[in-house]
Amino acid sequence: MFDGIQRRIVSMWFPRLPADRALRVCPVDGPFALTLKDSNAVRLYSLNLQAEAQGLHAGMSHADARAFCPGLQSRPADVIGDGRFLLTLRRWATRYCPWIGLEGEDGLVLDVTGAAHLSGGEAAMLDDMRARLRRAGVSVRLGLADSRGAAWALAHSGEGRAEPGRPLEALAGLPVAALRLDDGIGTTLQRLGLRSIGALEAAPRAPLTRRFGPGVLLRLDQALGRQSEGIIPLTEPPHYGVRLTLPEPVGLLDDVMAGTARLLDRLCVRLKAQEAGARVLCLTLRRVDQQARMVELRLAGPLRDPARILPLFERGIGEVDAGYGIDQLRLEVTQVEPLPVEQLTHASAARAGRLEDLVSRIGVRIGLENIQRFLPADSHIPERGFVIASAAWSEPGGPWVALRPRPLRLFPPEPILGEGPQPPRQFRWRRMALTTARATGPERIAPEWWLEDGNWQSGIRDYWQVETRQGWRLWLFHTPQNPGWFVQGEFA
Structure with missing residues (x-):
């Protein structure tokens, strides 16, 4: 709790995230699975509902799966693409709150404390999340509670919402595996008769600590809110884009170059603050008829000096048809490379960048790849x-x-x-x-x-x-x- 407000956490679990992403790009009818090569065997990685209904499961050999389900359609998995898709979902989830972190490779955790009322309350917020993701073709299970552990347990053991201040009522009937325990520890607890979180809470703590160490009770206390567990949000990467809207349309080369110079000054300040340099820049010129013309500039090396970049735009801008005038300029760096600050001597400063500038000037005419x-x-x-x-x-x-x-x-x-x-x-x-x-x-x-x-x-x-x-x-x-x-x- 902080400032008298009860902390509220939402756990989003995407049980079929890789398969959902693949089917969004190319839908198929019937059982479908993504495969991943493990050592010398090809195994199922992610399945849709129809494949799970046929008794298939992740980790199963692809050959065995085809024997059980001859109509199974499959594609190779793209683990890197799945990670990028999860980051896209994280950016989408900022519509509900700004404090969002990743929960493994298939989930998100949101700190919605003090933000649920903006969506009409907690129940309405969960319904809105579920409906929007369903329309996007993404399966999701949601859990809402006072702690991260309780929200995770509710999301992974069916969906649910724990009332503020009463997490044990919502968690008591869930299996001990919902506490994010190792499989071996969870199996041992079940053999001892501690099959639910409620039974584990009622058991003496000292024997559990002697038998399993502090980890089991730590997970229990985290789920019940006795032990705090933070959420580390991902920082947004720096955005290297600036825009200039003109009060009156312009069409002369000198006017457009002057506007580009102003944008470059602002952009290079951002690049210098991040010790980065631009390799590819894109200048978008919007005409008064709402059509846009783009000028791409590819540099031979990372650069953040406006005086050296600006002349390279002149040829491309001169070839643009301004129509009835240009009323907006937007400059964006589409490819960035590190450019740390270096100590330059008088001799090295005089010749720094000469070769890169020459290659860039020639590349504007014939292409850098040539x-x-x-x-x-x-x-x-x-x-x-x-x-x-x-x-x-x-x-x-x-x-x-x-x-x-x-x-x-x-x-x-x-x-x-x-x-x-x-x-x-x-x-x-x-x-x-x-x-x-x-x-x-x-x-x-x-x-x-x-x-x-x-x-x-x-x-x-x-x-x-x-x-x-x-x-x-x-x-x-x-x-x-x-x-x-x-x-x-x-x-x-």
Whole structure:
């Protein structure tokens, strides 16, 4: 109790939350279940009412379930999606009270103290919750009591509402499993004849503590309101969106850019407070005819400097048809990345962000995905010593490490005439007659046997650096298993 008001808690239990979510997206008729792979077996994860009526249950083998119910329809479960759906339900439940926490993976707990009268009383509030969730296709069981434990017990043992100050009257007939006890402890209590919460409350406390420890009586006291149990609400993630409504419609590029600058100033202050940077921004321009035009800006790196972001919007805004005028601007960051504060020296501050700004400017024209960079890869095979990655979504991989010099240009092996393990003194390459002046080598490179590569099926290669009298500096290799000579690269 606080300030003379009796604390009231609502427990929402969604017994078929994953199945309800899946059926909302794609309804089916008849028995339905979601499956989840457990070790090497596929088991039922969540079922609808028709499947439960056929005697199926969660944890059952999918093969056994199909044998019992040939008409069973199933899909793979999406545990991550179920978690997001529960968070969506939590946001929906804020219509009843602001203090809401999660109750495991399939429930919510609401502190409705002093808020029930806004919905017409406790009974009307529960009816409204049940009706709205039923229309949304979500099964729910509700419990309302003075404590979190009592509300949970009522929700999971049938639905019910305990009168204020009298929790034992509502809980006395419920099984001891409703106290959130481990299955083993609950079974042992039933074997001792303590099958209900009322019987457990009437039993001597000292023998129970000696036999089971303090946990059983702690759960009992929490349910009956003798021991407080808090509710930890989830904090809403920061929202990076700002809006500007104009008194008069505008249509000139300079006017829209000026409004965007004001929005960016406010938005970057929020980003700085959270030590975050924007990667993708979306500017929505609402015209007076209620149609909207969107300008998306994707950045090469996290950024929260308005002076660097604003010029990148100019091209996209200039292509927008303002119609009879724009009367509202909305700017939102749709993708955020951490951008902690760093200590910058005078030299590093001068060059900070230059590459990212260049990539962002080019990306506005041709798309960030079309700007790529070479990164070193851990492979001794010449053509596998690098990977190509998006420049906007990767970091430079550091210096290139090679024990021997590598050519500036690599190309697929081109055969030339030659015999023996030593480089040929004279050979023709690309219709040119060349004479070897100096050769350095060999450098033997073995294939990566664990990877399939048709170019390396001939086995090991002996590489040579060959300087010709005509000025060409080439990279040649010889294949001892299947004798032959090839040119694969050219040095600067």
